[in-house]
Amino acid sequence: MSVTSTASSSEAVVLVVEDEPAIATAIAQRLASEGWTVEIAADGHAGIAAAHRLRPDLVVLDLMLPGIDGLEVCRLIQAERAVPVLMLTARDDETDVLVGLGVGADDYMTKPFSMRELVARSKALLRRTERALRAAEASAANQPGEPPIAIGDVLIDRAQRRVSRAGAQVHLTPTEFDLLVTLASSPRTVLTRERLLAEVWDWVDASGTRTVDSHIKALRRKLGADLIRTVHGVGYAFEPPAGTED
Structure with missing residues (x-):
């Protein structure tokens, strides 16, 4: 399932990996309203396949997924290609958070959360990625960094x-x-x-x-x-x- 907005803004591609349909749809619609293209994957295996196919600019990833959990999904996605990951967790467990950060997640939010804050954190992750890409391009062009x-x-x-x-x-x-x-x-x-x-x-x-x-x-x-x-x-x-x- 994909949701695309015609709003004029940064053309980011976001993958949402979330097994609860109501939450996944609400997230996708809110992020699409920012002008981003959003695709939903309902389980871990589908999320890994979608990340390989889409090469998204951002992954919003639920920790608790059927079959293969979010930690393993994050590890496998990051092993193929570095991409910013915002992890969602229903448990405010410090161990889960630290393990998530350890396998490559960049940020996390505990459910329930506000959509406004989700958008703010997503934008911040995308901005940092853009800065890193500009720095890498300048380095490759032998420009002083x-x-x-x-x-x-x-x-x-x-x-x-x-x-x-x-x-x-x-x-x-x-x-x-x-x-x-x-x-x-x-x-x-x-x-x-x-x-x-x-x-x-x-x-x-x-x-x-x-x-x-x-x-x-x-x-x-x-x-x-x-x-x-x-x-x-x-x-x-x-x-x-x-x-x-x-």
Whole structure:
């Protein structure tokens, strides 16, 4: 099933993988009203096949699916081609969220959610993808890009969007990469959750502070718990590795 809007806007292709027909249709119609082409897949196997065929710009993926769950669908989709994934979950379970982020999801929302927020997060994911593509194109054309950030044994190549620690490559999702760059660009400076939401997610309100917390936990799991300091009630700060000179 596909829904296409004739509204003039960015021509994004969105795949919605959701087994509840009423929810899937409501999401598809709302996203189509933004001018995007939207296709629905009702189970995990259909979602994988649709992602292979459509090469979507964004996947909205339910965690609980019949047959093959959303985590495995996300892993298989990302193994074939990197694409931003917004995961939907009926359970506000931190373990599910962290596993989802670990297999390649960029963001998550807990049901029930507002369609306005779904659209806002989808737009933010698409904008970040567009920025990454422009940076990659500039790098391929040998145009000067943003210089890498090197702090201790952490190297962040902003032009190629690659991260390594102690020489070992670390795979980050696009959201995790942007969050790390924002923090590392101002080492030891405490950035509030609201500022991170504005700079990384392009959100204008503070409704997604738990999303920030979940992504921070994913970064710590991948890069080490010593790099990001929590300032309770305020936000987070990037701490240069031990032994790094100022």
